Amino acid sequence: MTLMAGDVAPHEIRQRGLRLTPQRELVLAAVRELGHSTPEEISTHVRKLHPGINLSTVYRNLETLEKAGFLVHTHLGHGGATFHAADATSHLHLVCSNCGSVSEADLAIAKGFVEELVAEHGFQTDITHFAIYGECASCVTK
């Protein structure tokens, strides 16, 4: 069985020492479904199904789920963190500072760069954890 986007297997959560609550399930499902998303977007999405969920519950669950390894957050600039499922980690985030679009690039593209940072500065980068800023192809040609 493949795990559909948005599906959450209950035991997944319990296995990592967390309680299974409807709120937690919904938050995890929302992030998996939405892909890159801000706490605000996640909250909005979750409330469509379960209007009672509090924003702070969303924040707390994002934190908890991240600690448990389900999620990862990335700084896409301008203060807001964005979250995505941990098993979708292996890509870079290319954020267009003009139109705001987020695209992805293969990790391999940065391999040489990352290695040089280690070699020359002893600096261990996790280049998937933050955004690469610039102008996307369609904005450049405009």
Add this chain to the structure above:
Amino acid sequence: MTLMAGDVAPHEIRQRGLRLTPQRELVLAAVRELGHSTPEEISTHVRKLHPGINLSTVYRNLETLEKAGFLVHTHLGHGGATFHAADATSHLHLVCSNCGSVSEADLAIAKGFVEELVAEHGFQTDITHFAIYGECASCVTK
């Protein structure tokens, strides 16, 4: 004559169509002196010399000075922007997510990476405008 850190040549500012106010001079001098710094740090520094300066004036001047090309801001994550002098732009920012230290690396180290992003994705990066996250050498060895 070399421009000392913290020195601001009055005509520099006027030449770019801005009024020269003591507040503006102080903000620019502070950023040049402090290197990478947050609005909060800049404000604190400026107030040592001129306690009356308002925080919103600092923000407005940072914005104005950036538009005029004196400053550049970078997203060092966690919401806060940090500013530095524009003529010190040609380096990457390596931010340690563990100890928070900011070090710099030569732009050349990212050349290949930047070129590949253009070649494969048409994505025009300005890699000096944002931080590269990771663990610095001293945190890695600990």
Add this chain to the structure above:
DNA sequence: CCGCTAATTGCGAAAGGCTTGCAGGAATCG
């Protein structure tokens, strides 16, 4: 050196985003 006009400042209020304390409620475990 003087006065004018528009840019700038200070101040207070407010928006936006995230966190926290607390008391009640619910998921687990035995």
Add this chain to the structure above:
DNA sequence: CGATTCCTGCAAGCCTTTCGCAATTAGCGG
């Protein structure tokens, strides 16, 4: 089923950044 500990909802609060407005002042042309 009962106890325990974790979670949730709610409201208040914090922090950073922005805004409106009236008072001030830099820079320009007499």
